Amino acid sequence: MIKLIRVLLLILLSLLVLNSGPLTSSANSVNPLPYEDEKSGKNSNAYLSTYEFLSTKMKEDFINEIYTYAMRANEKWGIPASAIIGMAILESGYGTTRIAENANNLFGIKVWGYNPKNAWQLKGQPDEDYEPVPVLIDYGKDRKIYDESKRRDNWYRAFTSYKEAVNYLAGNLLLNERYRFAKTNYEERRKKGWSYERASKEYLFDIANAGYIHLGGEYYRNKVGSIMDEYDLYQYDDRKLKDIEGHWAEEQILFLTEKGWISGYPDGTYKPNHSITRAQAAAIISNFLALTSTNKNIYFSDVVKSFWASESILLVAQHKIINGIGNERFSPNTFLTRAQMAQIFYNAGFYSQTVNNRVNSFKDVEQNFWAFFAIETMKQEGIMAGYNASRFGPNNPTTRAQMAAMIYRIHEKGLNK
Incomplete structure (x- = not known):
């Protein structure tokens, strides 16, 4: 009778664990956990991919998404993009681990605590706490079912997207007091002539030895380094x-790139003579002014949440710097005219005082023109000029080089403060 009661109790405890939350995989899935499969399940499987086989296309698709975020993070915070991508591949199994699938967490970044906010719990992982976690059922080594309600060691930061995860790693975690020295070392080694390969691998060695992982710098340098070599x-x-070499705006473009206010394309070009779009202008202004949300509810039917500049567009609209074109549309891919550019700068307050005369500086800008005051004010401040003494070209498109030069002038004059 006592043995039967014990068996029934074990079954009951198993059911409680199985029903304690949604599962990423079933008992028949690859790499099951002990509470999913008592025979094949292993606690260490918690860190592995939920896929039995990853196709070449799956891997390439993952890298093609991540490298754009990594390059922008590299431009903004100086963390080597190769290390970011390599770490994401290793830690997330190309985005196929339970943590990556459920929390968009590509790097296994933890949040210690009992049911912390903005976190996702990886149930069934090995005990990593300083104090033992209560075990409900013990099937043997690496095959234990824990009391998940008593755990603080298996919560992982939940991100809304891969981009947010990359930005948190590069712009927050790796810049904190523990790891910041590694970035300084990386930059100094590059100045001494180290190759990107050697400097990036040594960067991994530094952060690992500083505690990023418990397996040490040599392991992490070799493990992630082999992935970086492969791709x-x-x-x-x-x-x-x-x-941009030799371009008239080379100096301005490089300066703004170093500041993280503008960025090039993934192929390593800037395309200085291409016309700038409304979306690109929104991203530059948002970065330049470090805009934050006003929590004002704004909606544009032609800007989906997954669009690369959706956040920047909402921010500039909330601050009434770049408005929509009507009918709940923003027209993100429309080229920006010079008149529109002047009005954006005017809306952003990039002037010491508004123009106070009614004299036309340009024959092609009448006093009743909708952007007259903006154009005259930008000319007065020395931010924008005409093609010649009498022609402004209000309806001509603004190029990416012109935008960089104007932002540079605004910064130099301190009009963005």
């Missing part, structure tokens, strides 16, 4: 823009 991820570390 030649160092190609994403070179922040030099291939197509």
Whole structure:
């Protein structure tokens, strides 16, 4: 009778664990956990991919998404993009681990505590707490079912997207007091002539030895380094823009790139003579002013949440710097005219005082023109000029080089403060 009661109790406890939350996989899935499969389940499987086989396309698709975020993070915070991508591949199994699938957490970043906010619990992982976690059922080594309600060691930060995860790693975690020295070392080694490959691998060694992982610097350098070698991820570390050497706006473009206010394309170009779009302008202004949300509810039917500049567009609209074109549309891919550019700068307050005369500086800008005051004010401040003494070209598109030059002038004059 006592043995029967014990068996029934074990069954009851198993059911409680199985029903304690949604599962990523079933008992028949690859790499099951002990509470999913008491025979094949292992606690260490918690960190592995939920896929039995990853196709080449799956891997390439993951890298093609991540490298754009890594390059922008590299431009903004100086963390080597190759290391970011390599770490994401290793830690998330190309985005196929339970943590990556459920929390968009590509790096296994933890949040210690009992049911902390903005976190997801990886049930069934090995006990990593300083104090033992209560065990409900023990099937043997690496096959234990824990009391998940008593755990604080298996909660992981939940992100809304891969981009947010990359930005948190590069712009927050790796810049804190513990790891910041590694970035300084990386930059100094690059100045001494170290290759991107050697400097990036040494960066991994530094952060691992500082406590990023418990297996040590040599292990992490070799493990992630082999992934970086396989895909030649160092190609994403070179922040030099291939197509601006000798360009009239080269100095301004490079300065703004170093500041993280503008960025080039994934192929390493800036395309200085291409016309700038409304979305690109929104991203630059948002970065330049470090805009934060006003929590004002704004909706544009032609800007989906997954659009690369959706956040920037909402921010500039909330601050009434770049407004929509009517009918709940923003028209993100429309090229920006010079008149519109002047009005955006005017809306942002990039002037010491508004123009106080009614004299036309340009024959092609009448006093009743909708952007007259903005154009005259920008001319007065020395931010924008005409093609010649009498022609402004209000309806001509603004190029990416012109935008960089104007932002540079605004910064130099301190009009963004």
